[in-house]
Amino acid sequence: MGSVTEHNSEVKAAMGRMSRRSFLWAGIAALGAYSGVHWLASRQEDWGTPWPFRRALEANQGVGMDLYRKGQLSPTYLKADLTELRQNGDVGLEEENFDPSEWTLTVNNVFGKDEPTVLTLEDIKKLPVTTQITEMFCIEGWSMKVEWKGVRFADFAAKYPPSSRTSNPPDVNNKPEELVRYVSMMTPNEAYYVGLDMASALHPQTLLCYEMNGEPLSLDHGAPLRLAIPVKYGVKNLKRIGSITYTDQRPTDYWAEQGYDWYAGL
Amino acid sequence: MDDKPLRIEEKHPLAIRWFHWVNFPVLAIMIWSGLLIYWANGVMHLGPIALFPDWFYHPGYQEKPPKPGVYELSARLAEGMSWHFLLMWFFTINGILYVLYTAISGEWRHILPSRNTLREAIHVVLHDLHLRKEAPSQGKFNGAQKIAYTGVILMGLGSLVTGIAIYKPVQASLFTQLLGGYTVARFLHFWLMMGFIGFFFVHVAQVIRAGWNNFRAMVTGYEIVADEVTE
Numbered sequence: 001m002g003s004v005t006e007h008n009s010e011v012k013a014a015m016g017r018m019s020r021r022s023f024l025w026a027g028i029a030a031l032g033a034y035s036g037v038h039w040l041a042s043r044q045e046d047w048g049t050p051w052p053f054r055r056a057l058e059a060n061q062g063v064g065m066d067l068y069r070k071g072q073l074s075p076t077y078l079k080a081d082l083t084e085l086r087q088n089g090d091v092g093l094e095e096e097n098f099d100p101s102e103w104t105l106t107v108n109n110v111f112g113k114d115e116p117t118v119l120t121l122e123d124i125k126k127l128p129v130t131t132q133i134t135e136m137f138c139i140e141g142w143s144m145k146v147e148w149k150g151v152r153f154a155d156f157a158a159k160y161p162p163s164s165r166t167s168n169p170p171d172v173n174n175k176p177e178e179l180v181r182y183v184s185m186m187t188p189n190e191a192y193y194v195g196l197d198m199a200s201a202l203h204p205q206t207l208l209c210y211e212m213n214g215e216p217l218s219l220d221h222g223a224p225l226r227l228a229i230p231v232k233y234g235v236k237n238l239k240r241i242g243s244i245t246y247t248d249q250r251p252t253d254y255w256a257e258q259g260y261d262w263y264a265g266l
Numbered sequence: 267m268d269d270k271p272l273r274i275e276e277k278h279p280l281a282i283r284w285f286h287w288v289n290f291p292v293l294a295i296m297i298w299s300g301l302l303i304y305w306a307n308g309v310m311h312l313g314p315i316a317l318f319p320d321w322f323y324h325p326g327y328q329e330k331p332p333k334p335g336v337y338e339l340s341a342r343l344a345e346g347m348s349w350h351f352l353l354m355w356f357f358t359i360n361g362i363l364y365v366l367y368t369a370i371s372g373e374w375r376h377i378l379p380s381r382n383t384l385r386e387a388i389h390v391v392l393h394d395l396h397l398r399k400e401a402p403s404q405g406k407f408n409g410a411q412k413i414a415y416t417g418v419i420l421m422g423l424g425s426l427v428t429g430i431a432i433y434k435p436v437q438a439s440l441f442t443q444l445l446g447g448y449t450v451a452r453f454l455h456f457w458l459m460m461g462f463i464g465f466f467f468v469h470v471a472q473v474i475r476a477g478w479n480n481f482r483a484m485v486t487g488y489e490i491v492a493d494e495v496t497e
Contacts, residue, residue: 004271011272015490018274022486026287033291040352053348060351067437074436075443135448137435140343141307143448231436259344261351266436 048259061263065197068265074205074230077133083144085213087220091254092192093240100224103188108245111161111170121210121224127151127159130207137266138234148228150209154202162198162246176202184251185227188242195251196229196236200265205230208241233264270492277406277483282373285364286484292356295349297459302346310456354429361422376406377416383409418465421458428455
């Protein structure tokens with residue numbers, strides 16, 4: 001049976017040649033994958049993360065904004081569903097002896113106003129009141145269901161409107177896409193700040209909030225006025241709003257500067 | 267003894283091999299970056315065992331004076347999210363292409379379980395555990411493989427769906443609500459990941475057991491088979 005042995009060694013040799021070729025390719029592919037990962041991780045940082053990741057987060061934001069539906073509401077819940085309140089994050093609340101009764105809100109770039117508009121809590125409370133129980137998602141991975149009471153930002157913006165990017169006067173309710181594209185909010189000491197896209201700010205569930213779970217806001221939850229924006233992670237729900245600025249330049253953002261997604265949309 | 271004539275037979279198409287080997291590092295990075303995200307709020311338990319205990323996050327925390335965490339794994343959330351939300355596209359697209367290819371090429375016939383698969387799979391497991399002498403006859407894959415490979419594809423789909431439910435709990439709230447809420451979706455997403463790790467260990471052990479000819483076929487596409495000699 002010499003012919004079978006001969007035949008078999010030929011088969012094995014052929015397989016050997018084929019294997020060498022394939023494993024060479026496999027080696028090149030593995031090296032390419034390793035280099036790719038190393039390259040990604042070692043690029044220059046852009047707002048706290050290597051730039052390819054920043055570009056990817058921005059591309060994801062594009063997809064998120066394209067698929068964003070204004071009418072898509074965060075599910076609402078009953079009082080029986082409320083979960084224990086958690087407090088997380090003190091940045092921007094450092095000021096000792098902060099007195100909520102002395103507080104005023106500064107609104108910059110209101111349409112037709114050269115000077116900042118300064119409002120008191122009474123001014124805010126004149127707007128229609130909205131109460132809703134929604135889930136707040138912390139970027140860390142936990143969530144809580146809270147009853148928020150305040151005024152819709154859309155109502156606030158209709159009363160104190162941003163400028164239009166067109167020659168038309170601003171029409172917050174009917175032509176929000178013509179408005180300047182962003183809103184910036186900061187704590188009074190400007191230590192914590194968030195940037196929001198106008199569409200999310202005008203979402204019907206975005207509230208300027210002065211009560212949580214039926215109680216006036218406590219200091220550590222952002223008295224006297226905070227943002228409740230269920231279409232964003234908790235990090236965007238700024239406590240103790242000191243100023244609101246309408247702008248067409250993408251505003252800076254405390255956590256986005258440290259490597260997080262600027263959009264943070266849910 | 268080379269008494270049976272050997273020949274080279276095609277086993278795995280090139281496309282399947284690419285899908286498989288692209289998925290391996292992508293899924294590995296998805297698991298790693300997913301853990302970086304998870305560790306920002308590590309709440310899962312396996313019975314009474316916390317996943318993971320404090321010393322894991324801050325290995326020096328019990329020393330006096332306490333050493334700062336060596337790894338500070340819980341402080342790498344942004345890094346984890348950066349990787350996870352880039353690689354998710356590769357994982358998803360590779361997975362969809364794989365399923366499409368398998369469906370169109372007819373390769374699905376080799377892995378989709380049929381009526382007899384479960385019985386066959388039980389025999390395979392008993393045989394592997396040396397509780398049963400003869401191995402059941404099989405096609406390209408045995409019954410246990412069919413169940414495992416179909417299962418892991420479904421797990422991939424599960425990871426995608428639970429992932430969307432966690433990623434966009436408002437815009438995709440239908441997913442989140444159908445899964446039973448955010449916490450449940452996160453729980454499922456976590457345990458699917460643990461399932462992938464379990465799959466990996468069993469898979470690698472079986473590949474080692476099956477030997478070089480089998481492993482080589484996943485790289486080259488071909489294996490050497492012995493023809494039965496007809497006397």
